[in-house]
Amino acid sequence: MAFSPLVDELVESLRCLPGVGQKTAQRMAFHLLERARSGGVRLSDALSNAMEGVRRCESCQNFSDTEVCGICDNPARSNGTLCVVESPSDLLAIEQAGDYKGSYFVLMGHLSPIDGVGPEEIGIERLLRRVGEDGVTELILATNPTVEGEATAHYISDRLDGSGILITRLAHGIPVGGELGYVDGFTLTHAFRGRKPLLD
Amino acid sequence: MAFSPLVDELVESLRCLPGVGQKTAQRMAFHLLERARSGGVRLSDALSNAMEGVRRCESCQNFSDTEVCGICDNPARSNGTLCVVESPSDLLAIEQAGDYKGSYFVLMGHLSPIDGVGPEEIGIERLLRRVGEDGVTELILATNPTVEGEATAHYISDRLDGSGILITRLAHGIPVGGELGYVDGFTLTHAFRGRKPLLD
Ligand SMILES: [Zn+2]
Ligand SMILES: [Zn+2]
Numbered sequence: 001m002a003f004s005p006l007v008d009e010l011v012e013s014l015r016c017l018p019g020v021g022q023k024t025a026q027r028m029a030f031h032l033l034e035r036a037r038s039g040g041v042r043l044s045d046a047l048s049n050a051m052e053g054v055r056r057c058e059s060c061q062n063f064s065d066t067e068v069c070g071i072c073d074n075p076a077r078s079n080g081t082l083c084v085v086e087s088p089s090d091l092l093a094i095e096q097a098g099d100y101k102g103s104y105f106v107l108m109g110h111l112s113p114i115d116g117v118g119p120e121e122i123g124i125e126r127l128l129r130r131v132g133e134d135g136v137t138e139l140i141l142a143t144n145p146t147v148e149g150e151a152t153a154h155y156i157s158d159r160l161d162g163s164g165i166l167i168t169r170l171a172h173g174i175p176v177g178g179e180l181g182y183v184d185g186f187t188l189t190h191a192f193r194g195r196k197p198l199l200d
Numbered sequence: 201m202a203f204s205p206l207v208d209e210l211v212e213s214l215r216c217l218p219g220v221g222q223k224t225a226q227r228m229a230f231h232l233l234e235r236a237r238s239g240g241v242r243l244s245d246a247l248s249n250a251m252e253g254v255r256r257c258e259s260c261q262n263f264s265d266t267e268v269c270g271i272c273d274n275p276a277r278s279n280g281t282l283c284v285v286e287s288p289s290d291l292l293a294i295e296q297a298g299d300y301k302g303s304y305f306v307l308m309g310h311l312s313p314i315d316g317v318g319p320e321e322i323g324i325e326r327l328l329r330r331v332g333e334d335g336v337t338e339l340i341l342a343t344n345p346t347v348e349g350e351a352t353a354h355y356i357s358d359r360l361d362g363s364g365i366l367i368t369r370l371a372h373g374i375p376v377g378g379e380l381g382y383v384d385g386f387t388l389t390h391a392f393r394g395r396k397p398l399l400d
Contacts, residue, residue, distance in 0.1 A: 003262050003269045003288070006250045013246035016239030018231045019224075023382075030288055031218045032247070033254055033263055034308065039216030040251040046213035047244035050206045050229070051237045062203055063233055069203045088203070088230055108234065182223075 007033070059130065061123050062106040063088055071095075071104060078102045082131065083140040084156065086110050086149060089181035090142065097185035099192055102140075105130065110148040111155055119155070128159060138166040140195060144180050157198050168195040207233070259330065261323050262306040263288055271295075271304060278302045282331065283340040284356065286310050286349060289381035290342065297385035299392055302340075305330065310348040311355055319355065328359060338366040340395060344380050345370075357398050368395040 007029055014025035032040040056062070057069035064070070071077060081102030085091050091104050107122040119125070131139060141156060143149035157167050171194025183191075207229055214225035232240040256262070257269035264270070271277060281302030285291050291304050307322040319325070331339060341356060343349035357367050371394025383391075 003257070003271055003291070004254060004265050006246075006253050006265050007263050007288075010246045010250040013239070013243040016232070016236050016243060017228050024219075026289055026292070028217050029250070030263075032216070033250065036216050037251045039213070040247050043213040043216060044244045044247035044251065046206075046210045047232070047240050047247070050210040050233065051240040051244065053206050054204060054233055057203070063207055063230075065204050065206050071203055088207075089226055091203075092226070 056108075057106075060104050060106055061108055061126070062091060062104065076101070079134045080136060081138045081140065082134070082136045083142050084127065084153075085142050085180070086144055086152075087181065090144070093181050093183060093185075093188060094142065094192070097188040097192070099189045102138075103134075107143070107152065110143060110146075110152040112148050122152070124156065124159065127156070131160065131163075131165065136165060138168060140168050140170070140192075141198065142170050142180065145178065153198070167198050169198050171195050256308075257306075260304050260306055261308055261326070262291060262304065276301070279334045280337045281340065282334070282336045282338070283342050284327065284353075285342050285380070286344055286352075287381065290344070293381050293383060293385075293388060294342065294392070297388040297392070299389045302338075303334075307343070307352065310343060310346075310352040312348050322352070324356065324359065327356070331360065331363075331365065336365060338368060340368050340370070340392075341398065342370050342380065345378065353398070367398045369398050371395050 010029045010032075011022070011025045014020055014028050015022065020028070053065055054063050055065075057064040057067075057072055059068050059072040062069055062071070066073075078101060082105055083094065083100060083102055084105045084107065085094070086107050086109060088106060088108075091106055094100050094104075105123075105127050107127075109117055109122045111117060111119065111122065130136070139156070139160065141153040143153045153169060160167060170191040210229045210232075211222070211225045214220055214228050215222065220228070253265055254263050255265075257264035257267075257272055259268050259272040262269050262271070266273075278301060282305055283294065283300060283302055284305045284307065285294070286307050286309060288306060288308075291306055294300050305323075305327050307327075309317055309322045311317060311319065311322065330336070339356070339360065341353040343353045353369060360367060370391040
């Protein structure tokens with residue numbers, strides 16, 4: 001844009017958001033400049049604070065503002081049941097369903113050898129250590145019902161073979177091939193209550 | 201989110217972007233945190249600089265980093281031809297078509313009595329002053345081919361009745377009811393070249 005290097009840079013920067021192309025970035029920039037400058041300033045501060053301050057929880061790998069996150073740090077949450085999810089949005093969906101009161105472990109991905117994502121990249125050793133140290137009696141493998149999610153669940157289950165820990169998988173109710181983060185709370189609660197031991 | 205007030209605030213702030221709801225804001229926040237932290241920092245800076253530094257050009261009303269924008273300030277652009285558009289994205293579409301070398305006036309809207317937008321809100325007096333002072337010989341009314349855009353064009357044309365200035369409207373080629381900002385450059389160039397005097 002010949003008329004403003006500041007607007008140019010704003011449009012260009014907005015394109016780092018997922019699903020935002022040139023036209024959408026322009027529309028967003030003009031909207032902020034015309035009608036939502038205070039919103040733009042607030043977003044600038046929130047971005048700067050989050051990019052600087054958000055790290056990984058040392059216990060569950062989820063995003064956290066502190067060394068150990070609020071869920072891991074909550075004495076009211078049972079450590080005996082550990083729920084393994086792929087992403088923070090999956091954790092969030094389960095939290096919003098409101099029924100589960102155990103702990104979590106967030107893989108931040110799933111096994112995907114073709115993309116170079118192996119057990120180390122998703123923190124499997126850390127998970128196994130935590131299972132051993134925290135006296136976990138049940139491990140709920142709530143990875144997505146996709147090919148990669150299933151493979152990841154089976155890998156973890158194999159690694160814990162003979163450990164005596166009950167390993168479960170969420171019950172039917174989640175649409176096959178769907179994304180856990182998009183399931184409504186009611187379905188999710190049912191899937192939790194109907195979870196079953198993993199069978200080979 | 202129980203796990204991070206910083207992430208909460210980021211998600212909430214992203215919702216000031218047009219078309220971004222809760223789920224999309226979450227997806228954007230997690231994407232930035234997981235894979236694009238430097239992009240997030242860059243966006244934070246760009247937002248802060250633009251919200252603070254972008255103002256309106258005193259001559260054409262378009263967004264500008266300086267008192268008078270780069271287009272108004274360019275001696276190679278003819279002041280004799282003035283093109284009136286509704287928004288910066290319309291101006292941008294015409295600039296990207298590359299054929300037009302005159303000046304612009306950006307209304308930042310169109311007449312819409314039902315929304316309380318009258319001649320004053322879109323700078324009609326400033327436009328008429330500029331037309332008088334700059335020795336404009338042709339005024340191209342490139343408002344959108346919508347009901348409000350047509351009404352705005354007719355209003356401006358009426359106000360200049362008897363001034364001896366040639367008043368034109370873009371030629372056929374723009375889809376009726378469409379948004380000028382979404383027309384391809386080729387069509388736009390043709391519409392410019394085929395512009396015709398406004399007939400009542
Ligand atoms: Zn944690
Ligand atoms: Zn200007």
